[in-house]
Amino acid sequence: MHILPLSDYDVFIGDCRPELKKFLDRHSYSQIIVTVDEHTREHCLPYLKDSLGNQKLTVIRIPAGELHKNLETCQLIWQEMLKAAADRKALAINLGGGVIGDMGGFCASAYKRGIDFIQIPTTLLSQVDASIGGKLGIDFMQVKNCIGLFADPRAVYVDPHFLHTLSDREIRSGFAEIVKHSLIADREQWQRLREITALSDINWLELIVPSLKIKQRIVKEDPFEKGLRKALNFGHTIGHAVEGFALDGPHPLLHGEAIAVGMLCEAWLSHRILGLSRRELDQIEQFILQLYPSFAFEEDVIPDLLALMLNDKKNEGKAINFSLLPAIGQVAVNQTCEVELIRESLLYYAERVAV
Amino acid sequence: MHILPLSDYDVFIGDCRPELKKFLDRHSYSQIIVTVDEHTREHCLPYLKDSLGNQKLTVIRIPAGELHKNLETCQLIWQEMLKAAADRKALAINLGGGVIGDMGGFCASAYKRGIDFIQIPTTLLSQVDASIGGKLGIDFMQVKNCIGLFADPRAVYVDPHFLHTLSDREIRSGFAEIVKHSLIADREQWQRLREITALSDINWLELIVPSLKIKQRIVKEDPFEKGLRKALNFGHTIGHAVEGFALDGPHPLLHGEAIAVGMLCEAWLSHRILGLSRRELDQIEQFILQLYPSFAFEEDVIPDLLALMLNDKKNEGKAINFSLLPAIGQVAVNQTCEVELIRESLLYYAERVAV
Numbered sequence: 028m029h030i031l032p033l034s035d036y037d038v039f040i041g042d043c044r045p046e047l048k049k050f051l052d053r054h055s056y057s058q059i060i061v062t063v064d065e066h067t068r069e070h071c072l073p074y075l076k077d078s079l080g081n082q083k084l085t086v087i088r089i090p091a092g093e094l095h096k097n098l099e100t101c102q103l104i105w106q107e108m109l110k111a112a113a114d115r116k117a118l119a120i121n122l123g124g125g126v127i128g129d130m131g132g133f134c135a136s137a138y139k140r141g142i143d144f145i146q147i148p149t150t151l152l153s154q155v156d157a158s159i160g161g162k163l164g165i166d167f168m169q170v171k172n173c174i175g176l177f178a179d180p181r182a183v184y185v186d187p188h189f190l191h192t193l194s195d196r197e198i199r200s201g202f203a204e205i206v207k208h209s210l211i212a213d214r215e216q217w218q219r220l221r222e223i224t225a226l227s228d229i230n231w232l233e234l235i236v237p238s239l240k241i242k243q244r245i246v247k248e249d250p251f252e253k254g255l256r257k258a259l260n261f262g263h264t265i266g267h268a269v270e271g272f273a274l275d276g277p278h279p280l281l282h283g284e285a286i287a288v289g290m291l292c293e294a295w296l297s298h299r300i301l302g303l304s305r306r307e308l309d310q311i312e313q314f315i316l317q318l319y320p321s322f323a324f325e326e327d328v329i330p331d332l333l334a335l336m337l338n339d340k341k342n343e344g345k346a347i348n349f350s351l352l353p354a355i356g357q358v359a360v361n362q363t364c365e366v367e368l369i370r371e372s373l374l375y376y377a378e379r380v381a382v
Numbered sequence: 383m384h385i386l387p388l389s390d391y392d393v394f395i396g397d398c399r400p401e402l403k404k405f406l407d408r409h410s411y412s413q414i415i416v417t418v419d420e421h422t423r424e425h426c427l428p429y430l431k432d433s434l435g436n437q438k439l440t441v442i443r444i445p446a447g448e449l450h451k452n453l454e455t456c457q458l459i460w461q462e463m464l465k466a467a468a469d470r471k472a473l474a475i476n477l478g479g480g481v482i483g484d485m486g487g488f489c490a491s492a493y494k495r496g497i498d499f500i501q502i503p504t505t506l507l508s509q510v511d512a513s514i515g516g517k518l519g520i521d522f523m524q525v526k527n528c529i530g531l532f533a534d535p536r537a538v539y540v541d542p543h544f545l546h547t548l549s550d551r552e553i554r555s556g557f558a559e560i561v562k563h564s565l566i567a568d569r570e571q572w573q574r575l576r577e578i579t580a581l582s583d584i585n586w587l588e589l590i591v592p593s594l595k596i597k598q599r600i601v602k603e604d605p606f607e608k609g610l611r612k613a614l615n616f617g618h619t620i621g622h623a624v625e626g627f628a629l630d631g632p633h634p635l636l637h638g639e640a641i642a643v644g645m646l647c648e649a650w651l652s653h654r655i656l657g658l659s660r661r662e663l664d665q666i667e668q669f670i671l672q673l674y675p676s677f678a679f680e681e682d683v684i685p686d687l688l689a690l691m692l693n694d695k696k697n698e699g700k701a702i703n704f705s706l707l708p709a710i711g712q713v714a715v716n717q718t719c720e721v722e723l724i725r726e727s728l729l730y731y732a733e734r735v736a737v
Contacts, residue, residue, distance in 0.1 A: 098453060098457065102453065102522075105522055105523075105528070105529060106523060109522075109523055109525065109528070109693065112692070112693065112700075136531060137492070137519075137529050137530060137531055138528070138529065139528060139530075140517065140518075140519060140527070140530045140531050140532055140607075141531060141532070162495065163495075164492075164495060167457075167460055167464075168460075168461060168464055170464060172495070173460070173464070173493070173494060174460060174492050174493065175492060175494075175495045176491060176492055176495050176496060176531065177495055177496070252495075337467070338464065338467065345467075
């Protein structure tokens with residue numbers, strides 16, 4: 028068991044069951060509300076059953092997928108909490124991927140002005156990304172995480188057991204955040220990642236722990252995203268727009284797939300305005316194009332993508348805000364780019380994946 | 383100008399215009415979003431116009447009244463914020479009564495994970511009650527303030543000028559919280575209040591400042607309502623149920639009118655289980671029945687009222703939680719009552735106002 032201590036709570040990495048049981052024994056919650064989707068109810072909840080003790084347990088099942096990370100689903104969760112007569116001493120456990128963690132955490136933090144909650148991320152993406160940092164929220168009017176808040180869970184359990192329940196596509200999506208952590212802060216880890224040719228035989232603990240340590244270090248220094256924490260947004264300005272756009276189309280992308288597109292475009296921007304070397308850009312290009320599916324698009328959708336970027340909450344005023352790489356392993360926050368250059372970065376990507 | 387310093391912000395009591403102007407000059411917000419309802423847009427916004435400077439200003443008008451303190455109206459506010467392209471450096475100013483303060487503050491705190499906001503309460507009720515304490519929220523499924531959070535405004539401006547825009551009924555509603563503050567914490571103030579026979583010729587500053595000081599002291603010691611702050615709930619367990627119930631009927635009550643009913647019922651409970659003297663109960667009864675309109679109800683609505691109390695977020699588990707008076711000027715929190723006794727307290731009230 029690895030334990031990463033954050034300011035107000037711990038992240039446990041390993042078999043979560045004994046730790047969860049200990050936690051529940053130490054506290055006296057009036058009841059437990061577990062939020063799941065159809066997948067985690069079937070594949071993950073049984074694994075936990077014996078650790079939850081004999082307390083009153085209510086399972087709230089919400090529909091899976093980013094499309095449902097909205098106020099409508101929040102209302103469903105709050106209704107079920109009320110129906111269970113959950114009081115302020117109830118504990119919410121969010122068992123699932125980023126959608127369940129972000130939305131379940133938001134719902135818990137706003138229910139009766141806040142009840143305790145625990146995050147048990149079950150996807151690789153949520154284990155390396157959403158599990159640290161206290162950023163909670165839902166999408167609103169096509170704007171990702173538009174409504175939300177910062178609130179810390181009481182504990183986070185990162186259990187590699189759950190990775191067996193994931194498809195290759197989901198694993199690859201989560202891997203994108205591990206790639207990001209290396210690109211912004213760990214050049215040596217990046218060199219190791221480059222040697223990976225298949226994601227099937229990886230010892231994930233060996234990648235998750237250092238990745239979480241990078242995120243922990245960054246979040247600790249800047250819990251409310253005033254400065255340094257924006258480093259984590261590398262790939263996300265364009266990535267979020269791509270993700271939001273694809274959500275409405277016939278081929279929605281997983282978060283990490285969209286971030287992979289965003290990282291490549293933003294690596295190109297880094298090359299153009301921050302001097303990321305051509306050699307390192309090529310490394311990133313090769314790595315991402317080999318591993319991730321293409322997001323092919325026509326030039327005429329670029330205005331839609333730019334409009335989505337303009338509404339990104341990372342912006343201040345009209346400028347579009349980026350976190351870019353002067354070199355692999357380094358990051359510069361609060362970079363702004365001309366719209367024309369952003370357009371070019373999208374065209375650079377589009378040309379490389381054109382069929 | 384009186385200034386009450388709280389931990390992270392100040393409450394200014396007096397002409398708000400020069401202070402507001404100073405505040406805005408000292409900060410560099412990207413734009414200002416003012417939330418109003420039809421009344422405060424007409425009667426209060428013009429008073430402020432010259433203090434708001436030349437910044438981009440968006441006025442969001444929401445429908446007035448507790449009935450609209452819900453997620454639907456929040457969505458309207460968030461949509462307008464997005465339409466104005468408000469970023470994280472925008473400032474929200476909530477200009478109105480408790481509904482606008484609670485809901486506008488909630489919307490600001492959850493928009494893009496939180497933007498700064500200022501409260502300018504325009505009703506007596508919100509000036510003496512909602513202006514201190516950081517409790518924000520909306521109603522959900524008939525449960526008052528079911529969804530919400532704790533977040534501090536950047537500043538609060540309590541300007542008696544706005545009281546001229548209120549009806550006698552609204553003044554009387556706000557006065558109920560001043561009465562409550564005296565009953566729970568200031569026996570001498572209570573004696574002074576008893577001499578009041580008409581609310582029309584009161585110097586409100588003389589009542590608002592001591593009332594806010596009581597609330598300030600209580601909130602300071604218990605910002606997250608773990609203990610002492612529950613003192614402020616005197617009258618509110620039954621009062622909230624009465625308010626929620628009346629909201630659906632032909633004669634909705636204003637908050638303070640419902641709290642007046644609640645205070646009388648809970649004074650009776652205090653007499654029965656905490657030894658509040660008959661003489662003091664009679665004082666409270668006489669004062670409230672003389673000043674406040676009757677909430678006449680039949681015995682068969684009592685189960686509905688009890689059901690609403692059971693869902694009050696102040697409860698822990700199945701017990702209904704009260705803050706009661708051992709004597710005027712004192713308060714005991716975390717008192718629980720048998721359902722039968724609560725029923726009797728409602729009957730006590732109903733008999734006294736029966737036509």
